[in-house]
Amino acid sequence: MLLSMQGICKSFNGIPALRAASLEVGEAEVMALVGQNGAGKSTLIKILTGAYRRDEGAVVFAGEGVSFSMPAESQARGIATIYQEINLAPQRSVAENIYLSREPRRFGLIDRRAMRDGAAAVLRAFNLEIDVDQPVAGFSAATRQMVAIARAVTQKARLVIMDEPTSSLDEREVGILFDTIRTLKRGGVSVVFIGHRLEELYRICDRVTIMRDGKTVATAAMADMPKLALVRHMLGKELAAFEAIAKDADEGAQRPVRLSVRNAGAGVRVRDVSLTVREGEISGLAGLLGSGRTETANLIFGADRLQRGEIRYNGEARAYRQPADAIADGIGLVAEDRKVDGIIPDMSIRENMTLALLPKLARAGIVDRARQDEIVERYITALAIKCTSPDQPIKELSGGNQQKVLLGRWLCTDPKLLIVDEPTRGIDIGAKSEILRLLRRLADEGLGVLMISSELEELLAAADRVTVLSDGTSVAVLPRKELSEAALFAAMAHQVE
Known part of the structure; x- marks a missing residue:
């Protein structure tokens, strides 16, 4: 076994981030490390x-117990990390980046020929011929x-x-990677592959370690871990907490x-x-980490530009x-x-609540x-926001009340779609x-709501229908009755069946 991490615990300000987590990686093995946001991978x-x-x-x-106090120590022992945002010096040459801080020298000077030849040779081993x-x-x-x-x-x-190494690659580039x-x-190097695209994990990884809520919940050979079981381990939730809310949601008549x-x-x-959102309903959007949920929201909202397909709002084509x-x-x-x-x-x-309304409030x-x-007073009352006064800094509120203020920010603009x-x-x-009850009430009053959630119990409780995404693609639409x-x-x- 090349790496063994056992009983790892870590807390930040008294809040546990890891609870007796474990990770083992064998020699010349590709180990998948997966889990939702907040699972503890990072x-x-x-x-x-x-x-x-x-x-x-x-x-x-x-074979040796280690406790590194800084990344340079782990690098010196043979552990390299390639983050999603690749840490290179963009204006330096390929050769300079490969040998950064370790340049070959001759007579005290950098041997640029040796550096170029060495860089070209190692890239050639990966079938990459570049200048x-x-x-x-x-x-x-x-x-x-x-x-x-x-x-x-x-x-x-x-x-x-490798942390999310395929997130910005096309299919051809994934093949190269x-x-x-x-x-x-083949050269005896082991890889920890942190990823979320299930079909890629099954293509390249030997085993998988699954984390949830700061714990390691399963480790198995990829061949012995059915896709459905992997998803269940990643998401495993107790659904009882929101059962009462589900009674408030119904499919209703076909609305505009x-x-x-x-x-x-x-x-x-x-x-x-x-996907579709009707007037007076909550339409859910589900999917694993990296499935494209937030990116879809940004596309609808105009934060990203639509390149393909069509978005229609109130029956008219839109591409904000x-x-x-x-x-x-x-x-x-x-x-x-x-918070971000x-x-x-x-x-x-x-100030926070009326931020989006300022253009209409100012003359x-x-x-x-x-x-x-x-x-502000109207929505503090309507949303039951617990505060001392409208002048209280929002940072002093609980998370739930902060979220209500953000809902109020948009509701005071009189939206038709939230x-x-x-x-x-x-x-x-x-x-x-x-x-959730507040969103249900708003939908019952006629608002169209698109609710993105990784919490399956919330979708089961409140959504009139759920569209499921996988790798940026809609793979299923489940009406309330299903x-x-x-x-x-x-x-x-x-997509991995």
């Missing part, structure tokens, strides 16, 4: 590489990954960790179509998405050039990460404070139920 890898210190547990690498004197910035993402891998090989790495991984394996997306695509993240156009058309988006893309922490509840650059106060991306992430179970845990699991495993 924390486990950062502990291995020395970016974090573990609280408990043991790490054995190449190693050219800056890496001029090459494709796949080639830059090859350069990063070549750097690891010249460092005599025994374990290469997989050929390179096979070459590494508010949003219709047909064969929409943009880049490699959104390939072929079709920017979010402001979507907002003016009556569409709101509550983003996935409220939602709230402005040091601003008040009043000659001066905000109509009386109208602003009236709107997109909510992970509406209950990071809030307690009581607030989750409250948010919605079940088993049906959602089966749909998410669709």
